[in-house]
Amino acid sequence: MSRRAVTIAEVARHAGVAVSTVSYVLSGKRTISATTRQRVLDSVRVLGYHPNAGARALASKRANVIALVLPLRAGMHLPVLMQFATSVVTTARQYDHDVLLMTADEGPDGLRRVAASALVDGLVLMDVELDDQRVPLLRELAEPSVLIGFPADSAGLTCVDLDFARAGALCVDHLAELGHREIALLGAPAVVYERGTGFARRTREGFSAAVRAHGQTGAALPCEETFDEVFGEVKALFEPGSGMPGLSGLIVHNEAAVGHVLSALRVLGKRVPEDVSVVAICPDDVADRASPPLTSVLIPAGDVAHRAVELLMAKLDGREVPEATLLEPRLTVRESTAPRA
Amino acid sequence: MSRRAVTIAEVARHAGVAVSTVSYVLSGKRTISATTRQRVLDSVRVLGYHPNAGARALASKRANVIALVLPLRAGMHLPVLMQFATSVVTTARQYDHDVLLMTADEGPDGLRRVAASALVDGLVLMDVELDDQRVPLLRELAEPSVLIGFPADSAGLTCVDLDFARAGALCVDHLAELGHREIALLGAPAVVYERGTGFARRTREGFSAAVRAHGQTGAALPCEETFDEVFGEVKALFEPGSGMPGLSGLIVHNEAAVGHVLSALRVLGKRVPEDVSVVAICPDDVADRASPPLTSVLIPAGDVAHRAVELLMAKLDGREVPEATLLEPRLTVRESTAPRA
DNA sequence: CAGGATCGTCGAAGCGCTTCGACGTAAGGA
DNA sequence: TCCTTACGTCGAAGCGCTTCGACGATCCTG
Known part of the structure; x- marks a missing residue:
């Protein structure tokens, strides 16, 4: 003992x-x-x-620890967060650093505390919102930081994210190639858009731009996460008078709802992909596990996290890094999309 | 700067x-x-x-940091893990401690490293397996630790968990009260049982014991996590010749599969709860979001985490703590269960 | 073969904090 | 009134490590 x-x-x-x-x-x-x-x-x-870590930190002025700040509200889906966190830890270990876990509910004071006490050398913040109150603090902090997601004003910060606009566009492109003319995007719950969460909006913008470019008809809708709400929404889309009589392509950017959407289509007697093609923006395991396996654009949580830590390490070494890093999305074709009948 | x-x-x-x-x-x-x-x-x-945290740790021999060790493989479902982690952080902060996040893939050496370097004062390990290789190390470590879950030999350790045997039994009791005579438990994927994960087995044991006590007929089956497999399994259960011609109650202890089970029942034309009563063992939000909302036994991840940290703090203060802590499960009746037709 | 570089090692000075013993000083007991 | 006790504060000694400057020894170079 x-x-x-x-x-x-x-x-x-x-x-x-x-x-x-x-x-x-x-x-x-x-x-x-x-x-x-x-x-x-x-x-x-x-x-x-x-x-001894304490003695080392004291003498060298380097704790070899970075902070990982989780979002308070789960704007991103929980499993993605988790995948993200483990990837941060794994990458940090490759650079001989450990990870201090924080939740956003300590707010700016928490960040100041760990930074000022030299508990950590740098910070990774997840799921930054457009008008995040922690952003001004980060700018004045001596410790370097990397953000996942983009605040409204990202000048002077280092931000990483999946290129959601491209992701949205990629889905549209794929459906356009298959000949679909009328398509819909089912996104995050309405509250997420209202909160100004960047990734949800950017996907929608990419979707809209691509729809216009292809001369398609498209609707972008929020999407709640209970079966009944999803069912109602999907049903309405296919009803005569919905304005989309020829709807044949669905893009789902909502992990929690993707299962419900498929259930709803089954119940409505719409076959996937014979009657409706479905593309999801979600992790591969969710797409794989669905029935039929979904053509999807991957949210590469692991890659984003890895890159974020690499950037932070570069900043800790005093190297210059780009302010914005957008990771290229990748579309994987599975069994849920087919040429328009 | x-x-x-x-x-x-x-x-x-x-x-x-x-x-x-x-x-x-x-x-x-x-x-x-x-x-x-x-x-x-x-x-x-x-x-x-x-x-300065380093100076403080050096002089006082207390880092005021605890380690949280995540499981490598997600035996528990990811959202629960996440909920767990945030609760550990929140509770630790109440005791003026921070949390160092580790993944299990560093193995015993990682634990030894953070302990010997005095980076952390104590450890919380999640999702301990029955023959966990880290257990012997924990016994000889000077730093106190608390485990979530029970290894085969828990003597000399401090373990916390939901009382899964009671959880399984509670579901059976509820169905028995409603008059269901033939019931089935759909559990974790087969591989989880093979791995000897404690919570899956203990649920099954509680289920079996309760079924016997009530004189019911019961079957406990593993359950995979893709829709097609789940569908096949559910279909087989209701087929004549399955040995359960009067099957009217289903207990689902698998978060990833619970949506698929409901989908499968819809497709098979079985109404919930009119034809089949379904009880889930899962977090409340999953149960609430299902259609119909599921009667469920809650996995109180937050409570377990909270208790685990409290126990660790007590050990750090040199207080005696019980070796085993089992949290009482709570069954919430929603709309997925009804008296047998 | 002398002079300067270079290499490998050492000693000591902190880093910022906690904690121990000591030292007034004011309050309580006889 | 004198001695004890407690209280409030101070100074200094570390905690275990990194890093700077110094110092022989070895190596080249002209």
Whole structure:
């Protein structure tokens, strides 16, 4: 229970060298002869030495920890968040950093606290909103940060995200190639648009622009997440008088609703893809698990997270990084889309 | 950008007291006169002082950070994990601690690393498996830990979990009261049982025991997570010759499958709850969102996490804690269950 | 073969905080 | 009134590490 931790002094004594020599072996910041290095390394292993994180942070002014700030409200779907978080941790570990988990409900004060106390060297913030109150703080903070998503004014910040406008357009392009003339986008719940969440709007804009470019007819609608609401909405779309008598393509950008949409179509007797082609913007596993497996544009949570951490590490090293990074979406064709009958 | 951080020495100078006095004001470990205290507190506020975490950890031998270790494979469903993680963070903050996020893929070495380096004071591990390889390490670690879930041998450890056996039994009791005589449990995918994941097995055991106690007929089956597999399985259950000609109650302990099960029943023309009563073991939001809203036993991820952190804090304070904590499940009646026709 | 570079190592000075013992000073007991 | 006790505060000694400057020893270069 109470074994005292091994210190660098004990390693030095065991190896017959100075404390500073051990430090230099471990950090590689000065050249050390191969024989000495080996002796030190052996002592480290034999004694089971682990440098004390606090002492290291104090002396070096680097904690080797980054903060990951989760959104308070789940604008993004929970599983994506999770995938995101694990990817941040994994990537950070590759750079020999650990991850401190924070929730957004501590607000700006929480960020200031961890930054000012030197608990963390930098920050990754997820799911930033358009008029995020933490953004001004980030600008004045000494510690570098990377945002997932784009606030209204992203000048001077480093932001990463999937290119949702392209994602929306990609879906439209795919349906256009298959000959669909009237298509609809079922997006996030209405409240998400009202909140000004960037990704939802950008998808819709990409959708609208592409529809116009192809000369199609298109409607972009919010989409709630209970079966009954989804059913009602889908039913209305196909009703005569909906304004889209020839509707044959559906784009669903709402993970929680995608299952409900398929259920609704089944109940309405619409076959996928014979009667209606469906494209989803969602993680691959959701698309794979659906029936039929959905043609989809992947939300590459892992890649976004990976890139975000890489950018943060670059900033920590004092390197210059681009302000905006948009990840190219990729469309995977599965069994839910087909040429228009 | 490069404002140096305020140190305790500057606060002391500003307030006209010794460094140690500031420290005692902040920690409350010695009595300080009200006037001095106020003067120091004012200086702290004026200067915007935040104690350096590394220095504090080094001097006090307490990092005020706990580790949260996520499972590598998502045995538990992702949204629950997420809910869990946020609850751990929130609770830890109430005790003035932060949370270091780790994934299980670093394995035992990762735990040893953060513990030996004094990065964290204690550990919370999620989704522990029956023969978890990290368990022996935890026993010999100086740092206290709390596990979510039970390994095969939990002696000497502190474990918390929902009482899944009771949860399974509760579902059966409810169906029994409604007069259902033949019922089935659709559980986790087969691979989860093979892996020896505790919660899946314990639910099944609770189910079986209760079925026996009520003199019902019951079948416990694994359940995959794609629509087609679920559909096949549900269809088979209702087929003549399945051995359950009077099947009228279904218990679903699989968040990913619960939507598919309802879809399947719709397609098979089975009405819920008129023809079949369905009880789910899942978070409330999933049950609420289903159509019809599902009678369910809640997985109180937040409560479990909260309790886990409380136990860890108690151990950090040197208090004794019970080895096993089982949280009582709660069944909420919604619209998916009804008396047998 | 002398002079300057270069290499490998050491010693010591912090980093910012907590905590221990000590030292007045004011309050309580005899 | 004198001695004890408690209270409030201070100074200094670390905590374990990194990093700077220094110093022999070895290596070239002319």
